[in-house]
Amino acid sequence: MMRPEVKALLWRWREVVVALVVVTLMGLWAASSFGVMRWIALGFTALSVIFAIAAIQRARFDRGGGGFGAVEVDEGVVSFFSPLTGGQVEIEALIAVTLVPTGKGHAHWQLDAPGQPPLIIPVNAHGAEALFDVFVTLEGLETEKMLRQIKQTPDHPVVIWRKRTAVLH
Known part of the structure; x- marks a missing residue:
């Protein structure tokens, strides 16, 4: 055993x-x-x-699971399910990914998309390791920076990635 x-x-x-x-x-x-x-x-x-x-x-x-809720990534959509909250966001619609500390030694991912409330996902939610594959596909995301921030659990919200917008002249 x-x-x-x-x-x-x-x-x-x-x-x-x-x-x-x-x-x-x-x-x-x-x-x-x-x-x-x-x-x-x-x-x-x-x-x-x-x-x-x-x-x-x-x-x-991977933060080991055991957290609140469950994450599913399917056909370009991130879904979070829990008894109290949840939601979905299309990966293509993402404009920012932020690591938000809870003050209890854990953190949450905040996924922002225009026209909808932020999707808040505990880093240790069941299935949250699937977010790694989502995040590494985001153009300009610094993987090592993200991994360092997860390990340290910051004391203030940290923007991990923000979508670059085209500037038209």
Whole structure:
């Protein structure tokens, strides 16, 4: 039997573990190959390193769940469901993403779109890790800045991303 904390930690970092195993296997293949096969193996090794870096970023983003409500991302729409609040926002309509502290050591995502109230989502809501894939597609978002802010849980709202508007002259 495994302790729940250890099981949760392994589950959170599962993609990283798999990626590192693949990097190791590709590296061994590259080291034991010759000629063209070595170059192919080195290419796969480099590709698997890129996937490992992405897996590490995804694991750093995940706050472990157990929070209030549930998040779903489907067909370009982020939905948040909870007994007290909820809503939806189209990803294409987003104009800002803000990390808002609650004062209790946690934070919420605030997703802003024109013509509708902000969608507030706890960072540890069930399924909130799906927001990582949404956020990294936003043009100009600084992934490392976002990951640092999540880790630190700021004491004031921090704009993680704001849509650049075209200036017409």
